[in-house]
Amino acid sequence: MKISELSRRAGVPVASIKYFRREGLLPAGRATAATLAEYGEEHVQRLRLIKALTTLGGLSIAATRDVLAAVGEAHTTEGKLGAISYALPVPVADSPVADSAQGAADQTAAEAEVAELIAAMHWQTPDASPHVRGLTEALKALRRVDADYRPGELAAYAELANSIARLDLERAATFGDDAEAVAERAVIVFALSAPVLELLRRLAQEDQVRRRVAERGEALS
Amino acid sequence: MKISELSRRAGVPVASIKYFRREGLLPAGRATAATLAEYGEEHVQRLRLIKALTTLGGLSIAATRDVLAAVGEAHTTEGKLGAISYALPVPVADSPVADSAQGAADQTAAEAEVAELIAAMHWQTPDASPHVRGLTEALKALRRVDADYRPGELAAYAELANSIARLDLERAATFGDDAEAVAERAVIVFALSAPVLELLRRLAQEDQVRRRVAERGEALS
CATH class of the missing domain: 1.10.1660.10 (Multidrug-efflux Transporter Regulator; Chain: A; Domain 2)
Incomplete structure (x- = not known):
């Protein structure tokens, strides 16, 4: 055409x-x-x-190019999935180097929190993983507003994340045996499911808030 | 000072x-x-x-003002939570009105999919909810790339989203009885947990891909 x-x-x-x-x-x-x-x-x-x-994915042109290049990179399906996973932008901007005692303490605490979580979950993710660094940045930012997770809370979310990732990989793999086709589907599942998941979380939050309001016999503005 | x-x-x-x-x-x-x-x-x-x-939240100045205004709006904790939930930007841009037969069919199919899910989950969310409209847009975009969810898949994600929302509301509520204080914490939990959750999902995906690679005796590039 x-x-x-x-x-x-x-x-x-x-x-x-x-x-x-x-x-x-x-x-x-x-x-x-x-x-x-x-x-x-x-x-x-x-x-x-x-x-x-x-x-839908909110990716820049440069990020889109990197992700699409990853589809062609490795030879096996698993290799391609790994390359795609690393090519996707991490949703947390790097913060400037800690310039205060408090900043340094937050950095140390966030690193320890992430290391402890990864050990508890038996996750096989190296310290150099962009996702490890991203999570450290996110937890540091939450500490700065006194909203760090209490013991066990982060692990509870991580258990649910494990179940979600299992669904994701099943969903990516159900598109046939061809490594290239699976990789293209993986891009969709890895990059485009985040907004769907976030909206499902928002709907569930809205439902639970509405139920509480109804129990109190109030009207929601 | x-x-x-x-x-x-x-x-x-x-x-x-x-x-x-x-x-x-x-x-x-x-x-x-x-x-x-x-x-x-x-x-x-x-x-x-x-x-x-x-x-961390990636909110614009206008969105931040709306969310902070919502903290002060309602009188009860639940009312404030509802206002905050609606003030947060929806992570899916509205797409232009369907200009083709295929676009119209995708719209109808996505609307039916969302309505069916909400009924199955017994979610008390009105059609006018920004989250209902956002999810419809997201599913429409996925249909356009032939990546619609198979029967049961979306419900499986929604069940996990329910568990996550339950953790979120517990986390927001543990900051005392003062409605204003709970609302400020709810802003953090509602707006700032999304990147943490996404990073946990990415870590879990990475772990599962690495395990598959290891099973095959390959090295991950």
Whole structure:
């Protein structure tokens, strides 16, 4: 199909398609003339994935490129899953180096909290993992507002996270045996399920708040 | 304390403090002269909360103002929790109105999926809830990349979300009986736990991928 048809099918403007081509997110079409290219179903599919990652997933163009590159990187399904997991942006910005005694104490406490949790969960994640560093930053930020987790609380959340990850991996694996296809699905499950999970959490919170309000016989504004 | 001392204690530049004052995020200090004001511990606390919401929580200044206004709005703890829950930004951008037959079909299917889930979970959430609309948008986006949930999958996630919300509400409620104090804590739990939960999910995913790689005797790149 021509680029105009590709644009219509994928719901992406022609200018954006050209931009994604230049940025290396979309493979080239088959050249049919000096300025014409023929695109296939794989381009429609890839464009829809790019659109989902940049809108629902909230990924930048650079992050999208890294994640899509990870799909092609490793040879095995598991290798690809590992590469994708590390390519996804971590949802916590690095904070500046602690410039106070309190900051240094918070850093030490957060590191100890994460190490203790990982040991208790028997998680096989190295200290250099972006997720270990991200969690340390998040816990440090919570300590700064006196909202650190009490003993056992973080482990209770981690147990639920284990169950969620088990569902995620099942969901990624049910898309056939082809490593590339599983990897593309894994990108969707790893990168796009976070907003769904967050909305389910919000709905459940809303339900529980509403039940408490109803028990008290009040009206919710 | 003077504004310079407040800046040092909260770790927020003086210019930012003045900006938060102008934007209505921070209450005024006690005026001691035409251009001088005296600030208290409540200002330190509020500034740390603003900093946590805008960095770890990723909230805009406008969203932060809405959430902080909700803390003061309702009279009861439950009313405040409801107001905060609705003031928090929904993590899914609204998509343009469906302009194709496929878009309209995806909209109908996503709406039915959400309605069925809410009925199955016995959630007391009205159709007008921002979380109901957000979940509908998210499921529509997943349908567009052929990644809709299979029967039972979404309910399995929703059950785990229920358990998480139960932990969240317990965590918010353990900060005393004062409605205002509970509401401030609820802001932290509702708005700042999402990145922690996402990082725990990522760690659990990483652990499970590593275990599979180890079973196959491979090295993870």
